[in-house]
Amino acid sequence: MNPITANNITVAYHRKPVLQSVSFEAPEGKLIGIIGPNGAGKSTLLKSILGLVPKASGDVNIYGKTYRKQRQIVGYVPQRGSVDWDFPTSALDVVLMGRYRQIGLFRRPKKNDVKEAMSCLEKVGMEQYANRQISQLSGGQQQRVFLARALAQNAHIYFMDEPFIGVDAATEKAIVQLLSELREQGKTVIVVHHDLQTVKDYFDWVMLLNVRKIAFGPTNETFTSDLLQKTYGGKLTFLDQKEEEGVPFA
Amino acid sequence: MLNLLMDPNTQWVLFGTTLLGITSGVLGSFALLRRQSLIGDAMSHAALPGICIAFLITGEKMMGALLLGAGISAYIGTYCIQAIVRHTRLKMDTAIGLILSVFFGVGIVLMTFINRLPSGNQSGLDEFIFGQAAAMVSGDVRVIAIVAVILLVITLLLFKELKLLIFDREFAQGLGLPTTVLNGLLMTMIVTAVVIGLQAVGVVLMAAMLIAPPITARYWTNRLDHMVIISGLVGALSGGLGTFISAPITGMPTGPLIVVSACTLFLISLVIAPERGLFVKAWRLYQLRKRTAQEQILQSLYERTEEQYEKTETIDAFSREALEALRPLSDFRFKKAVANLQKSGDVEAYKNGYSLTLSGCERAHRVTLNNRLMQMYAMHELQFASLPMEHYNWDFLSIPEDDRNSLDHLLKEHQLQPKLLHRLPETERINR
Amino acid sequence: MTYTFWILLTASLVGISCGIVGVLLILRKMAMLSDAISHTVLLGIISSYLITNSLDGFYMFIGAAIVGVLTTVFVQLLNSAGVQSDAAIGVVFTFLFAIGVILVSMFARDVHIDVEHSIMGEIAFIPWMTVDWFGIEGIPQAVWMLGFVLIIDLFLILLLYKEFKLSSFDPGLAAALGLPVGLLHYVLMGMTSITAVASFDAVGAILVVAMLIAPGATAYLLTERLHMMFILSAVFGVIAAVTGYFIAAWLNASIAGMMATMAGVLFLLAFIFSPTHGIIAKRFSQRKIQQVDIET
Numbered sequence: 001m002n003p004i005t006a007n008n009i010t011v012a013y014h015r016k017p018v019l020q021s022v023s024f025e026a027p028e029g030k031l032i033g034i035i036g037p038n039g040a041g042k043s044t045l046l047k048s049i050l051g052l053v054p055k056a057s058g059d060v061n062i063y064g065k066t067y068r069k070q071r072q073i074v075g076y077v078p079q080r081g082s083v084d085w086d087f088p089t090s091a092l093d094v095v096l097m098g099r100y101r102q103i104g105l106f107r108r109p110k111k112n113d114v115k116e117a118m119s120c121l122e123k124v125g126m127e128q129y130a131n132r133q134i135s136q137l138s139g140g141q142q143q144r145v146f147l148a149r150a151l152a153q154n155a156h157i158y159f160m161d162e163p164f165i166g167v168d169a170a171t172e173k174a175i176v177q178l179l180s181e182l183r184e185q186g187k188t189v190i191v192v193h194h195d196l197q198t199v200k201d202y203f204d205w206v207m208l209l210n211v212r213k214i215a216f217g218p219t220n221e222t223f224t225s226d227l228l229q230k231t232y233g234g235k236l237t238f239l240d241q242k243e244e245e246g247v248p249f250a
Numbered sequence: 251m252l253n254l255l256m257d258p259n260t261q262w263v264l265f266g267t268t269l270l271g272i273t274s275g276v277l278g279s280f281a282l283l284r285r286q287s288l289i290g291d292a293m294s295h296a297a298l299p300g301i302c303i304a305f306l307i308t309g310e311k312m313m314g315a316l317l318l319g320a321g322i323s324a325y326i327g328t329y330c331i332q333a334i335v336r337h338t339r340l341k342m343d344t345a346i347g348l349i350l351s352v353f354f355g356v357g358i359v360l361m362t363f364i365n366r367l368p369s370g371n372q373s374g375l376d377e378f379i380f381g382q383a384a385a386m387v388s389g390d391v392r393v394i395a396i397v398a399v400i401l402l403v404i405t406l407l408l409f410k411e412l413k414l415l416i417f418d419r420e421f422a423q424g425l426g427l428p429t430t431v432l433n434g435l436l437m438t439m440i441v442t443a444v445v446i447g448l449q450a451v452g453v454v455l456m457a458a459m460l461i462a463p464p465i466t467a468r469y470w471t472n473r474l475d476h477m478v479i480i481s482g483l484v485g486a487l488s489g490g491l492g493t494f495i496s497a498p499i500t501g502m503p504t505g506p507l508i509v510v511s512a513c514t515l516f517l518i519s520l521v522i523a524p525e526r527g528l529f530v531k532a533w534r535l536y537q538l539r540k541r542t543a544q545e546q547i548l549q550s551l552y553e554r555t556e557e558q559y560e561k562t563e564t565i566d567a568f569s570r571e572a573l574e575a576l577r578p579l580s581d582f583r584f585k586k587a588v589a590n591l592q593k594s595g596d597v598e599a600y601k602n603g604y605s606l607t608l609s610g611c612e613r614a615h616r617v618t619l620n621n622r623l624m625q626m627y628a629m630h631e632l633q634f635a636s637l638p639m640e641h642y643n644w645d646f647l648s649i650p651e652d653d654r655n656s657l658d659h660l661l662k663e664h665q666l667q668p669k670l671l672h673r674l675p676e677t678e679r680i681n682r
Numbered sequence: 683m684t685y686t687f688w689i690l691l692t693a694s695l696v697g698i699s700c701g702i703v704g705v706l707l708i709l710r711k712m713a714m715l716s717d718a719i720s721h722t723v724l725l726g727i728i729s730s731y732l733i734t735n736s737l738d739g740f741y742m743f744i745g746a747a748i749v750g751v752l753t754t755v756f757v758q759l760l761n762s763a764g765v766q767s768d769a770a771i772g773v774v775f776t777f778l779f780a781i782g783v784i785l786v787s788m789f790a791r792d793v794h795i796d797v798e799h800s801i802m803g804e805i806a807f808i809p810w811m812t813v814d815w816f817g818i819e820g821i822p823q824a825v826w827m828l829g830f831v832l833i834i835d836l837f838l839i840l841l842l843y844k845e846f847k848l849s850s851f852d853p854g855l856a857a858a859l860g861l862p863v864g865l866l867h868y869v870l871m872g873m874t875s876i877t878a879v880a881s882f883d884a885v886g887a888i889l890v891v892a893m894l895i896a897p898g899a900t901a902y903l904l905t906e907r908l909h910m911m912f913i914l915s916a917v918f919g920v921i922a923a924v925t926g927y928f929i930a931a932w933l934n935a936s937i938a939g940m941m942a943t944m945a946g947v948l949f950l951l952a953f954i955f956s957p958t959h960g961i962i963a964k965r966f967s968q969r970k971i972q973q974v975d976i977e978t
């Protein structure tokens with residue numbers, strides 16, 4: 001059974017369509033990138049799958065059941081800028097938040113949960129920062145904490161919104177490493193991504209999204225200049241540039 | 251009642267509160283548009299210690315000195331709020347609440363000293379907390395009138411500079427306007443408006459005078475100059491109404507009645523204003539829903555038919571389920587919309603579902619085209635940033651030709667042009 | 683039990699309950715809603731008097747708590763009708779407060795409720811207003827109520843500690859995990875209302891805002907841990923209340939006003955001297971950075 005089956009998702013803010021009839025079936029155990037220009041509705045797609053924005057139409061199934069029933073197997077890494085990092089709490093505490101569902105309403109985290117959270121911090125190379133306050137972490141470290149929190153959710157499917165934004169090269173490498181570990185464990189990871197240069201290296205499958213789903217499939221079939229042109233409109237010149245001059249495109 | 255209005259004292263009060271209403275309405279507009287409405291609240295509370303200190307120094311109730319003291323301490327309070335936000339991790343709302351309440355606390359402490367002075371008990375400083383418009387005398391009103399006129403004249407003279415400042419400070423700076431000075435001036439003017447209003451409506455309710463009139467005005471216009479004028483009028487009307495109603499009733503406080511008048515005007519506008527009022531909005535939403543439901547069915551039918559025709563060159567009727575899979579509707583809406591569409595001859599019902607008539611096909615074509623153009627617009631919004639779709643009421647069939655051509659081009663690129671209408675044989679259709 | 687003891691106990695109870703509730707308000711960026719709630723409490727008190735025709739503290743408490751929560755509902759309604767949030771708060775609380783003042787002057791002129799009292803509070807009378815509840819004599823009603831409120835606040839915060847933490851820090855994840863985010867919001871609003879009402883007699887409508895916000899804001903400049911922030915905030919609340927009382931007694935000035943002033947003084951001290959967030963520490967660390975720049 002497919003980890004995610006999205007059927008005809010439509011989202012509109014006021015009258016402006018943000019997503020129009022987006023349907024897809026995500027294959028299991030793949031790293032999937034969602035690519036598209038700014039304001040294309042990438043974050044909105046993740047949020048609508050997680051039920052955080054109301055859909056005008058459409059439904060989503062996670063392994064054949066509604067998201068509400070499958071919350072425990074879905075992990076979510078929101079955009080780093082979506083929270084206030086001045087919040088008085090430690091890195092370990094943020095990671096523990098990922099386990100609140102398992103812990104249950106009203107209960108407190110047990111030793112076991114703390115141990116689990118610590119091991120997640122280790123996986124992202126942040127164990128020595130466990131008690132560091134989150135406001136004192138660098139952007140890359142904050143992103144790692146967010147990833148560790150998602151790992152602590154111990155999910156089968158992960159949604160990540162722009163995890164590579166504003167992180168240092170070492171963190172980027174660590175995240176990539178982590179993503180491939182998740183894939184080896186048979187987990188499905190959907191990542192909103194920005195940097196076209198790295199798409200081919202990072203992802204097995206790609207969705208090109210701009211209000212509509214332009215294309216969805218294995219990277220080598222989908223990530224073509226033709227389809228990119230369609231997604232980004234006439235402005236995209238980087239593919240030719242890259243071939244001719246090797247100029248990196250941000 | 252009329253007798254009372256003939257009373258020169260009441261006339262002075264009426265004149266005073268009306269002027270205050272105009273001033274706070276006009277200056278409140280600027281505060282509102284900068285999303286700093288609650289700063290006025292902080293300013294009025296922060297004025298209290300200054301008033302008390304001025305009284306302690308002069309030892310009597312000298313209007314000018316009290317106003318000066320109020321102004322200075324309100325200004326310090328405003329400065330503290332900005333300093334807290336700039337230098338700490340605390341956010342604006344916390345800084346406002348903190349300064350407002352602490353300054354007020356200091357003021358209350360100082361008041362206990364004043365009350366112990368021999369002249370303190372008659373000083374009537376309480377009226378600055380609760381406002382006592384009825385106690386205004388001609389001398390007070392003269393001061394208020396002079397200050398109000400000065401504020402209004404400055405606003406008039408610097409109107410376009412202030413407008414630029416609140417809409418786009420950086421741009422104003424780029425033009426070489428002294429934005430820091432202007433900003434300071436605007437703050438000073440708001441502080442002054444607050445200070446002269448305190449006597450009439452009091453510390454607690456002064457915030458309402460800066461917020462309610464402009465937010466009311468916002469419902470009646472989209473232009474800043476009109477908004478400022480309307481806001482001034484609403485302020486004047488509330489001041490006048492509050493005074494008028496409270497004057498004949500003994501013991502009825504004027505300030506709260508002014509505020510209730512202002513808020514009532516706001517509530518009325520909220521409901522009945524043209525364009526933005528809730529009533530009109532609800533009516534429009536109802537109309538839109540009704541139209542949208544019909545359009546959704548038309549488009550779903552169009553797309554199903556288009557798809558089918560592509561494959562088999564036949565035209566079928568489609569079941570409700572097939573249509574709902576594309577665009578779900580509540581049972582009530584669906585039935586009503588289908589009934590309307592049948593009445594207008596756009597849709598026919600068959601045993602196995604619904605189908606477009608020829609005229610319905612034309613209408614569905616327009617709807618589909620418009621929606622797909624809208625998608626193209628949403629996809630390439632930056633490219634069409636200069637196209638004011640609100641202005642065209644989201645009707646893409648009425649936009650300028652250039653833009654339409656670009657959108658058509660994009661449609662073609664995405665192979666989304668509605669094709670059915672042009673491929674349909676004029677002859678009788680089959681298979682349903 | 684002496685007069686001073688009851689005053690100090692009342693003041694400390696105000697300090698603790700306002701302190702802990704205030705932390706959540708600050709972290710959720712809802713400090714101004716507490717300003718609104720504390721003002722509209724007046725309308726609740728006068729309405730409950732007009733309805734029940736009694737000055738029983740319990741009815742007033744219920745009335746004020748209801749109006750307090752209604753205030754936030756109205757603000758939310760205006761918000762969803764498209765009124766910007768600062769203006770929505772400002773219109774709602776001034777309107778309800780004005781109606782409260784009008785009702786008081788129309789119907790309750792000669793009753794105990796006077797507006798002045800409710801704005802400035804009068805902690806000095808509290809020790810004399812005792813009630814016999816549960817067969818225990820001689821305990822002031824305000825102490826009873828503040829005690830109950832503190833227990834409710836503490837109970838809810840301890841029970842929902844991690845839920846409040848997550849939904850304040852990351853409402854998106856909280857909703858995705860299925861936490862009742864909306865319910866938590868109204869629980870907090872209810873806590874704010876009952877805390878404001880119970881503190882109202884002691885410190886009055888406006889100064890309760892100082893007790894709600896200032897200790898939490900001070901604590902926020904001194905700690906990076908949520909539980910420490912709660913503890914510090916409560917401690918600062920008590921310090922402000924107690925020192926405020928003694929200074930006021932010494933100067934023969936308004937007790938509530940002095941409590942707010944002391945809360946402000948504590949904040950000022952933290953603002954200047956906090957080792958991590960104070961302006962001196964910040965200047966110092968900036969200079970260090972500059973020196974390093976010069977050296978390298």
Ligand SMILES: Nc1ncnc2c1ncn2[C@@H]1O[C@H](COP(=O)(O)OP(=O)(O)O)[C@@H](O)[C@H]1O
Pocket residue numbers: 013018036037038039040041042043044045
């Ligand atoms: N809460 C909202 N209200 C109105 N419009 C919104 C809201 N959130 C997002 N949008 C609009 O929806 C579009 C898609 O946003 P988003 O999903 O964040 O894009 P992306 O993540 O691809 O950059 C944007 O045009 C944005 O302006």
Ligand SMILES: [Mg+2]
Pocket residue numbers: 042043044
């Ligand atoms: Mg995004």
